Amino acid sequence: MSAVAWIAVGSLVVWVWLLLGQGFFWRTDQRLPDRADPGRWPSVAVIVPARDEAGVLPASLPSLLAQDYPGDAEIILVDDCSADGTGDLARAMSVRHGGLPLTVVTPGEPEPGWTGKLWALRHGIALARRRKPEFLLLTDADIAHEPDSLRELVAAAGPTGEKGFDLVSQMARLRVTSTWERLVVPAFVYFFGQLYPFRRVNREKSRTVAAAGGCVLLRAGAAERAGIPDSIRQAVIDDVSLARAVRRSGGRIWLGLADRVDSVRPYPGLGDLWRMVSRSAYAQLRHSPALLLGTVLGLGLVYVAPPVTLVTGLLAGDASAAWAGGAAWAVMAGTYMPMLGYYRQSLWLAPLLPFTAVLYLLMTVDSAVQHHRGRGAAWKGRTYPRPEAAPES
Structure with missing residues (x-):
């Protein structure tokens, strides 16, 4: 097989593993657990x-x-x-x-x-x-x-x-009104769930x-x-x-999606969404250049390679590359559809996930650049030059 075909197959293997082995992160069925009247309501x-x-x-x-x-x-x-x-x-x-x-x-x-x-x-x-x-x-x-x-x-x-449970947390349904919100916001929650599969979080x-x-x-x-x-x-x-x-x-903790808790904050333009993501993206990688490089390569293989190898395979007559790339893209889009459904968005947005992933990749790189320029995480007029993502002690 050609090098392009091997890349496409590698991406497909990763997507099959994500589909079945990453805590079924793509499902949207983690809602509030069973509830009963406590008798005496606590303060x-x-x-x-x-x-x-x-x-x-x-x-x-x-x-x-x-x-x-x-x-x-x-x-x-x-x-x-x-x-x-x-x-x-x-x-x-x-x-x-x-x-x-x-x-x-x-x-x-x-x-x-x-x-x-x-x-x-x-x-x-x-x-x-x-x-x-x-x-x-x-x-x-x-x-x-x-x-x-x-x-x-x-x-x-x-x-x-x-x-x-000692902690019960619901991810509020974010506002999805503008074109950029439709393109970026459901993916934000999808990527969060991929990184922290709710089903795994909720296990003892x-x-x-x-x-x-x-x-x-x-x-x-x-x-x-x-x-x-x-x-x-x-x-x-x-x-x-x-x-x-x-x-x-x-x-004991529990995390799930909300049905009746909503964010009212608007993010009408790409710049607003860009700032929301980039202010903490590099902190999520613990300010590690090695993790940043791994993230860039990983996102490239997982999200960019499927459409690129499909198109390249079709143009070059490489059936293996086209088939594997197309299959990987189809699995990717299929896993995104439940989140689009949760946000009541058109399922036709699912094939655009590679484009959105590239935006998030650029936001993450920008977050690292700002950090190394000493600007760190900035929000509401405050800048934290060297914040900690999640202290271990």
Whole structure:
């Protein structure tokens, strides 16, 4: 066989393994586990870190204020030095909408060694602990919840002990409206699931650990045992770091896709999506040039090789290359279809996944370039030159 044919066969072998051996990552059936009325509903503190979020709060905060929860619950919004009146807007909305009690606090600029979000969470959790809630719901300012969201999360966590979960996290359904959002957003969740297969995350004592930071229900006792958030204070990828800390301390975790929890943050242009991905992509690779090189080669073999070898084989009359490349591309597209279905997008987008993968590859390379220029992870006017992806201790 030709070299092109061997590359095509290699890609096909990888895709068959991904299809069957990577925790069935492509399936979208990991939703909230079985739920039952706990009888006595535990107290919950909802903690919302917010920096310059006046643009999205009107679409998200009312959904938290309106939670239909049978037990005691309160909201603590941590205004992280916003310059757009986020805190004042939150207070005004609480007066206008009523519902759960809201407290707004402002901790000041982060101390050295802390990322902004975790600094905000530190102050929100510290305030909540004075009131001794049994659960903490950590949710981002751009996340909207259906009225029964908190009730369903607490019911899914179950009782304290071996049968309950210490962390229940749902990956919010991201906004998919613009052309670029349709092309990039479902792939973002697809790639996340490929890296952290939800089924593996949800196995007892699995080495695969992850969470989705937009919606994390955490037992207060588990947070204390894991040293949250101090133990992960430098983490840029804070959700995965949080899950690792909880798992290391003996906690049980669950991660799945959300049905009734949605992000309202718009990413209308490619630049907006580019910044979202590139700010933490290199941190995910632990700032390792070797891992970056491996990622570039791996993405090339897995996502770029199938269409390239198919076209090359057809043009050169190389039947083996064309057949293997086409088969690999078909398997790739087939695994992407469930995610497109979850996002209610046309299945005709599935064959475009190689193009989207190239975009993500360029975003990752750009993330590494920015890091080595000393710009590191940048978000909301803050830059973290040398952040840690997920501290091991």
